[in-house]
Amino acid sequence: METKIKVLKGTTTVGIVARDSVVLAADRRASAGFFVANKMVRKILYITDKIGVTTAGSVADLQFIYNILKNLYHYNYVAGNRPTTVKALATYLANLLSQNKYFPYVVQILLGGFDNAPRLFNLDYFGDMTEEKYVATGSGSPVAMGVLEDGYSENISGDEAMDLAARAVLAAIKRDSYTGTGVIVTKIDPTGHVEKEVYPNKKI
Amino acid sequence: MAFGPAAMGYDRAITIFSPDGDLYQVDYAFQAVKKGWTTLGVKTKKAVVIAGEKKRSMLVDIDSVEKIFLIDDHVGCSFAGLASDGRILIDYARNSSLQHRLVYDEPISIDYLTKLVADVKQAYTQHGGVRPFGVSLIIGGVDKGVPKLFMTEPSGQYMPYLAVAIGENYTTATEYLQKNYKDDLDVEDTIALAINALRSSRQGGEKIGPSEVEIGYAAADTGIFRKLSLEERAQILQKLG
Numbered sequence: 001m002e003t004k005i006k007v008l009k010g011t012t013t014v015g016i017v018a019r020d021s022v023v024l025a026a027d028r029r030a031s032a033g034f035f036v037a038n039k040m041v042r043k044i045l046y047i048t049d050k051i052g053v054t055t056a057g058s059v060a061d062l063q064f065i066y067n068i069l070k071n072l073y074h075y076n077y078v079a080g081n082r083p084t085t086v087k088a089l090a091t092y093l094a095n096l097l098s099q100n101k102y103f104p105y106v107v108q109i110l111l112g113g114f115d116n117a118p119r120l121f122n123l124d125y126f127g128d129m130t131e132e133k134y135v136a137t138g139s140g141s142p143v144a145m146g147v148l149e150d151g152y153s154e155n156i157s158g159d160e161a162m163d164l165a166a167r168a169v170l171a172a173i174k175r176d177s178y179t180g181t182g183v184i185v186t187k188i189d190p191t192g193h194v195e196k197e198v199y200p201n202k203k204i
Numbered sequence: 205m206a207f208g209p210a211a212m213g214y215d216r217a218i219t220i221f222s223p224d225g226d227l228y229q230v231d232y233a234f235q236a237v238k239k240g241w242t243t244l245g246v247k248t249k250k251a252v253v254i255a256g257e258k259k260r261s262m263l264v265d266i267d268s269v270e271k272i273f274l275i276d277d278h279v280g281c282s283f284a285g286l287a288s289d290g291r292i293l294i295d296y297a298r299n300s301s302l303q304h305r306l307v308y309d310e311p312i313s314i315d316y317l318t319k320l321v322a323d324v325k326q327a328y329t330q331h332g333g334v335r336p337f338g339v340s341l342i343i344g345g346v347d348k349g350v351p352k353l354f355m356t357e358p359s360g361q362y363m364p365y366l367a368v369a370i371g372e373n374y375t376t377a378t379e380y381l382q383k384n385y386k387d388d389l390d391v392e393d394t395i396a397l398a399i400n401a402l403r404s405s406r407q408g409g410e411k412i413g414p415s416e417v418e419i420g421y422a423a424a425d426t427g428i429f430r431k432l433s434l435e436e437r438a439q440i441l442q443k444l445g
Contacts, residue, residue, distance in 0.1 A: 085310065
């Protein structure tokens with residue numbers, strides 16, 4: 001049963017708050033038990049141009065939650081209402097997850113974006129929400145975290161943070177079998193986001 | 205009671221339009237507002253002020269009667285019309301503000317809060333078995349450093365205002381505000397303008413005592429809505445002469 005459900009349990013995602021941007025990174029492997037269910041999955045999604053999420057957990061739950069957040073944001077945007085900040089979305093999501101903690105959405109989400117300042121939040125399926133300067137989640141997080149601890153400094157530039165995030169996920173690809181294929185890195189700043197893809201092997 | 209062809213019962217069920225396109229019960233609710241104590245709001249670049257008149261009545265403890273209501277740290281409110289109806293809407297506004305903080309960890313915007321309250325009022329002009337709210341609310345507050353002022357009507361209509369007056373002497377107060385409104389006043393002068401407008405609306409230029417007025421304001425720089433104490437009101441009134 002377990003192997004039949006596509007669950008992105010094995011994953012590595014990374015988030016870094018840089019000087020004037022937020023960087024998110026995630027690998028591209030979807031695993032179902034020992035089986036690689038998909039080699040080219042996209043785990044970074046955008047709620048707006050300037051708010052991104054990295055996703056890990058049940059794909060079904062993630063898609064559902066992603067749609068809720070996107071709807072919430074765009075309804076409020078069109079209606080001229082707040083809230084439209086990263087913190088507001090994170091708080092809303094933390095409430096949603098907390099309310100469902102006895103039959104939870106199995107997700108681990110990084111919410112990163114730029115409103116007045118670069119913000120990064122880590123949320124888990126019980127509704128825990130923490131604001132972070134740098135963070136790694138998923139099965140490869142111990143490996144990735146080591147790289148981040150070594151390379152992170154306050155006031156890191158956006159491009160340096162992109163390289164660091166990619167390096168962290170690539171390290172996890174090497175040492176965690178549930179993490180693989182390559183990395184999508186994104187940098188979110190006041191003008192929007194730019195993405196970069198990094199692959200250790202060309203042949204996929 | 206006459207049930208001639210003129211009435212036809214159009215004023216009985218509020219969900220029914222008259223042939224002229226009026227909802228009579230809603231129109232009557234406006235009359236209830238016009239009977240209420242005069243209340244007004246003024247917004248300048250530096251502050252938003254809400255002032256309301258309190259009428260003496262023999263054995264009522266006037267200093268314990270509330271006329272300005274705190275909704276949240278950054279929002280205050282007053283109303284004219286049926287006080288009991290007003291209380292319900294104020295309670296709703298308070299709960300909505302709290303819920304917004306719980307769900308989003310952010311103070312509610314004044315626009316959105318006003319819309320929520322006005323939506324309730326609108327619902328009571330369209331559903332059967334209910335009557336409209338006989339109150340107009342003045343909602344004022346500071347939203348990300350910018351003063352905001354709104355007034356909602358029994359119909360559910362709401363508008364942003366620079367200055368607005370409701371209640372029995374709203375016409376004279378509005379005239380005064382039209383003549384004397386400026387948007388570059390500081391906080392104290394905005395309060396003074398509100399008090400003077402309230403005074404001008406009193407019949408025969410009757411003096412106003414500190415117990416007969418209540419004032420709430422939010423300055424743009426602090427973003428906090430607070431009410432003036434009896435002593436502060438006495439001081440300001442003395443200064444204004």
